[in-house]
Amino acid sequence: EDQVTQSPEALRLQEGESSSLNCSYTVSGLRGLFWYRQDPGKGPEFLFTLYSAGEEKEKERLKATLTKKESFLHITAPKPEDSATYLCAAPNSNSGYALNFGKGTSLLVTP
Amino acid sequence: GAVVSQHPSRVICKSGTSVKIECRSLDFQATTMFWYRQFPKKSLMLMATSNEGSKATYEQGVEKDKFLINHASLTLSTLTVTSAHPEDSSFYICSASPSGSEQYFGPGTRLTVT
Numbered sequence: 337e338d339q340v341t342q343s344p345e346a347l348r349l350q351e352g353e354s355s356s357l358n359c360s361y362t363v364s365g366l367r368g369l370f371w372y373r374q375d376p377g378k379g380p381e382f383l384f385t386l387y388s389a390g391e392e393k394e395k396e397r398l399k400a401t402l403t404k405k406e407s408f409l410h411i412t413a414p415k416p417e418d419s420a421t422y423l424c425a426a427p428n429s430n431s432g433y434a435l436n437f438g439k440g441t442s443l444l445v446t447p
Numbered sequence: 448g449a450v451v452s453q454h455p456s457r458v459i460c461k462s463g464t465s466v467k468i469e470c471r472s473l474d475f476q477a478t479t480m481f482w483y484r485q486f487p488k489k490s491l492m493l494m495a496t497s498n499e500g501s502k503a504t505y506e507q508g509v510e511k512d513k514f515l516i517n518h519a520s521l522t523l524s525t526l527t528v529t530s531a532h533p534e535d536s537s538f539y540i541c542s543a544s545p546s547g548s549e550q551y552f553g554p555g556t557r558l559t560v561t
Contacts, residue, residue, distance in 0.1 A: 367548070368548055368549075370549070370550070372552070377538075377555070377557070378554055378555060379451075379453075379540045379542075379552035379553050379554045379555045380491070380540070380552045381552070382549060382550070382551055382552075385548065385549050423490065423491070427548075428493075432479065432496060433479070433481075433544060433548060433550065434481050434493045434496055435481070435491075435493070435542075435550060436493070437490040437491045437492075438490060439489070439490045440490050
């Protein structure tokens with residue numbers, strides 16, 4: 337059964353304190369690993385898609401990496417505006433491109 | 448970038464009434480759109496896949512007669528919650544993909560059934 341598991345569930349950082357969020361997955365025939373950011377009361381905002389082990393993508397203070405079993409979202413020198421829930425997802429192996437989401441990591445960055 | 452809109456953003460309805468939520472892809476065409484539901488502090492759960500010109504595909508446990516989906520054009524899908532009850536109160540979010548892989552999400556619709 338396809339599974340996407342994120343850790344930690346919640347993370348509190350001080351401004352400037354770098355850290356990483358983890359997403360482990362068991363999906364047959366991975367067709368992309370997606371990262372989204374979600375602010376309260378809003379829809380998810382697309383961040384990255386990774387397709388193969390070893391691939392890395394960056395956007396401002398965020399960098400996503402992918403191995404055969406997990407993905408990491410590295411946050412370098414975070415700012416309070418980076419506070420949000422970060423969601424990891426992968427297409428179901430038997431449902432076209434519908435996404436199977438992890439439960440998310442709620443990130444709080446304090447000044 | 449790809450933009451997906453939803454309308455309304457918030458709706459309050461009385462128990463037993465029906466509510467329609469629209470999902471539009473504004474700058475691309477989408478043969479497939481997806482409807483998700485999200486409970487407070489929970490992740491998104493796929494409800495159904497909306498296919499333009501054909502019937503929607505529902506996930507296990509989702510009542511197709513209660514959650515009616517119509518994908519009338521390549522830029523519009525609608526979700527109608529029929530005979531709504533308080534337990535249907537939730538955050539409903541749609542998504543669409545211009546290329547079949549990366550999905551872009553709408554801003555969501557907060558439904559409250561009283």
